Structures are given as structure tokens and as C-alpha cells.
Amino acid sequence: MSAARRGRASPAAAAEEPPPVRIRRARLADAAALARVQRASVRGLARGAYTDRQIALWTRLGPLYYAWTLGAGGEIAFVAERGGRVLGFAALLARRRAEVTAVFVRPAAAGRGVGSALLARVETEARRRGIRRLLVKASLNGAPFYRARGYARARAIRVPLPDGAALDALLLTKAIPAARTGAGTGSGGSRPARRAAGSDR
Numbered sequence: 001m002s003a004a005r006r007g008r009a010s011p012a013a014a015a016e017e018p019p020p021v022r023i024r025r026a027r028l029a030d031a032a033a034l035a036r037v038q039r040a041s042v043r044g045l046a047r048g049a050y051t052d053r054q055i056a057l058w059t060r061l062g063p064l065y066y067a068w069t070l071g072a073g074g075e076i077a078f079v080a081e082r083g084g085r086v087l088g089f090a091a092l093l094a095r096r097r098a099e100v101t102a103v104f105v106r107p108a109a110a111g112r113g114v115g116s117a118l119l120a121r122v123e124t125e126a127r128r129r130g131i132r133r134l135l136v137k138a139s140l141n142g143a144p145f146y147r148a149r150g151y152a153r154a155r156a157i158r159v160p161l162p163d164g165a166a167l168d169a170l171l172l173t174k175a176i177p178a179a180r181t182g183a184g185t186g187s188g189g190s191r192p193a194r195r196a197a198g199s200d201r
């Protein structure tokens with residue numbers, strides 16, 4: 001729970017306040033929710049950047065795919081949830097060329113800092129693991145979000161989809177300074193999530 005939310009509101013205001021957004025590590029049991037969120041997010045927020053066919057192929061990843069990513073795939077994922085409902089998720093692949101493999105937010109929850117809080121949580125996890133650079137294969141619609149948070153463009157790429165299709169995307173990278181080496185841990189234009197999300201690590 002956000003510390004700022006505890007103990008300040010009057011009882012009446014507290015009764016009206018929606019439950020806080022909480023960020024926690026994803027579990028295997030979240031696989032179906034991740035698939036649902038990814039589908040809703042892409043359908044609702046990536047239209048305009050891609051064709052209907054690309055959207056359909058991109059959202060074909062189902063719960064089995066996410067169960068794999070959380071298990072054998074070795075991805076470390078975090079979900080943002082409110083009152084038990086998953087609003088978004090983000091994932092990190094902590095290999096040699098470490099990658100942010102996903103940030104997806106439900107359309108109804110977009111623009112309120114949930115994506116920023118998830119990305120910040122992934123970056124904290126990366127820093128903890130000694131990762132000094134993150135890359136992301138950003139969708140064309142998602143790229144401005146990453147750029148505003150310090151990710152710089154490396155080059156244009158194509159991300160393969162089933163049936164020989166592909167998504168035009170941008171490879172972006174960001175240096176992750178080591179903890180306690182100065183003021184740089186939030187560098188690159190990250191913006192606070194306006195207390196949209198608490199975090200239980």
C-alpha cells in the first residue's frame with residue numbers, strides 16, 4: 001500500500017476511496033490474467049499503429065504462452081492489481097542482453113501512472129541483479145512512453161509474428177546506474193507514478 005495513503009483520509013473519504021494499486025511479483029496462476037490484459041491492451045491501445053491482422057496475430061498469445069514465460073522462459077514479471085483485478089503487467093528477461101519484454105496496461109487503467117510504476121519496478125529488479133543496461137523492442141505506439149522514461153533509440157527492427165507476419169518496432173536502450181552511485185538512479189526523465197501504485201517487493 002502507498003504509505004501516503006495510510007492514515008490520512010477521513011473515515012468517510014476512506015470508505016469512498018478505491019483500493020490502492022499494488023505491484024507484486026507475478027505467479028504462474030496469473031498466466032491467464034496476463035493473456036487477457038495483453039489482448040485488451042493491444043486491442044485498445046495499439047490500434048492505429050498496426051493493421052487488424054497484425055493486432056490479431058500479436059494477441060494470439062494465450063495463457064499457455066504466459067505460463068511458459070513465467071516458468072521455463074525465465075521471465076520475471078510484475079503485475080499491478082487493484083482489489084484483486086490485474087490492471088497491467090511488465091516483465092524482465094535477465095539474461096546477458098537484459099530486456100524489458102512487456103509492459104501492458106488495460107485501456108481503462110491507462111494514463112494514470114500504472115505503466116510507469118511497472119517499468120520502474122522492472123528497472124529496480126534489474127538494478128538489484130547487477131544489470132547495467134536494458135533494451136526493449138518497443139511497439140510504435142509504446143515507444144514514446146519508453147523515450148519519456150530515458151530509453152534512447154538504437155534502431156528500427158521487425159519483430160516476427162506467426163504466419164510470416166511482423167511488427168515494425170524500435171529497439172531502445174537505457175543505462176541502469178548502480179544503486180547508490182549518485183543521483184542517477186531515476187535518470188532519464190522517469191516520472192513518479194503519482195502514487196498510483198504501492199509495491200510489495
Ligand SMILES: CC(C)(COP(=O)(O)OP(=O)(O)OC[C@H]1O[C@@H](n2cnc3c(N)ncnc32)[C@H](O)[C@@H]1OP(=O)(O)O)[C@@H](O)C(=O)NCCC(=O)NCCS
Pocket residue numbers: 041042045046102103104105106109110111112113114115116117137138139141142144145148191192193194195196
Ligand atoms: C505504453 C503503456 C504501457 C503505458 O502505460 P500507462 O499506464 O498508460 O502509462 P503511464 O500512465 O505511466 O504514462 C503514460 C502517460 O500518462 C500520463 N501519466 C503518467 N503518470 C500519470 C499519473 N500518475 N496520472 C495521470 N497520468 C499520468 C502521462 O501523460 C504519460 O505520458 P508521458 O509518456 O508523456 O509521460 C500503455 O499505453 C500500453 O499498455 N500500451 C499498449 C501496449 C504496448 O504497446 N505496450 C508496449 C509494448 S512494447
